Amino acid sequence: MSVATRDIRVASHVENDKAVLIAGPTASGKSALALELAQRTGGVVINADSMQVYRDLRVLTARPALEEEARVPHRLYGHVDAAVNFSAGSWVADAAKVLAEVRARNRLPIFAGGSGLYFKALTRGLSAVPPIPTEIRESVRARLERDGVEALHAELARRDPVTAERLKPRDRSRIARALEVIEATSRSLTDWHRDGLPPLLPPDTFRALFLAPDRDQLYARIDARFDAMLAAGALDEVAALASRKLDSQLPAMKAHGVPALIRHLHGEIGLDEAAEIGRADTRHYAKRQFTWFRHQLPEFEWVKPEAAGEWLSTPTSS
Incomplete structure (x- = not known):
């Protein structure tokens, strides 16, 4: 039985001045739970998934x-x-x-x-880095493709050794981002992180749960869902995206x-x-989600999907 079909007795317990945060690994039932809760409370579901923001990927991101x-x-x-290089900010x-x-x-x-990162920014705040001009971003990305990630990491080590030490030498996206910030602001990411923006949801203004299904069941669901996405037109969706010839680092x-x-569409590998x-990539991502939330956001209460309705109906949970 899916989360969405379970009875969630929350109308008398959830106050509209307290937000509800529903996190969890991919394919854990977050959207179904949020939908049911919104129906029963007259609430509004707000996306906190970095890929579901993109209009081009409805099927493949399971919007x-x-x-x-x-x-x-x-x-x-x-x-x-x-x-658009859409950021957490x-x-x-x-x-x-x-x-x-x-x-x-x-x-x-x-x-x-x-x-x-979205939930952390929501509840802990975020660094106040201003928008990076498009020409600077494009210049750094061009150098990344021309000179390689090792060269850019070496440059970062000279210009911002604290950030360079914190990043893995082959972390293309974060190394490029750190250099973009220096180029645009003449300040390091470390400096900007000290002058952060306050959280939108301070402590005691929200209730937060992390859906934590059984790993084996989750991985089986991920595999089945990916196949269902292909049947629902994900390949056509990706073909349309590939035809735009966008920067592969977006x-x-x-x-x-x-x-x-895209490799399949180019004839490099079979479907x-x-x-x-x-x-496999999606299963690995789900594993990282478990680890990240456990260490970065311990205030989220871990709940089995089958117990989510009971958690939401309990006014003392937080």
Whole structure:
């Protein structure tokens, strides 16, 4: 039985001035739980998944179906073009506006997703790095492709040794990001992190749970869901994205399954191999989600999916 079909007796226990945060690994049932909660409370589901923001990837990121979005208000889903390097800071800015709107209407804000950094920014705050000009970002990315990640890491070690020491030498995205910040602001990421933005949801203003299904069952569900995505048109979706010839370092181009399916479309590997790579990447990501939330956000209470309704119906949980 899915989470969405279980009785969630929450209407008398959830106050609209306290947000509900529903996190968990991919394919754990977060969207179904959020939908059911929103239906029973008149709440609004707010996306906290870094890939579901992209309009180009409805199928492959398992965004709520159009029918589900019509049943209750869903916000911050599919509102960003794949050509945009959408950051956690951009998401927080959008989330702040939506949160204010939802509260002004006296409705329950329900944040649902699997992106740990989004939830951390929401509850702990975020560094106040200003937007990076497009020309600087493109210049750094071009150097990354031309000179390689090792050269850029060596440059970062000279210009910002503290950040360079913290990053893995082959972490292309974070090394490029650190150099972009220096180029644009003449300050290091370490400096910016000291001058952070306050959290949108301070302590005692939210209830947070992490759906923690059995690992083997979750991995089987991930595999089955990826196959269902292919049957539902994920390959066509990726073909349309690939035809745009976007920068391979953009977040949308690195969504689970996208790189392998593009390799298949280019004739490099068969569809079966691409699908297995996509399934394996997604399973590995789910494993990292468990680890990340356990260490980074211990205030989230871990709950089995079958016990989520009881957790939400208990007014003393937090």
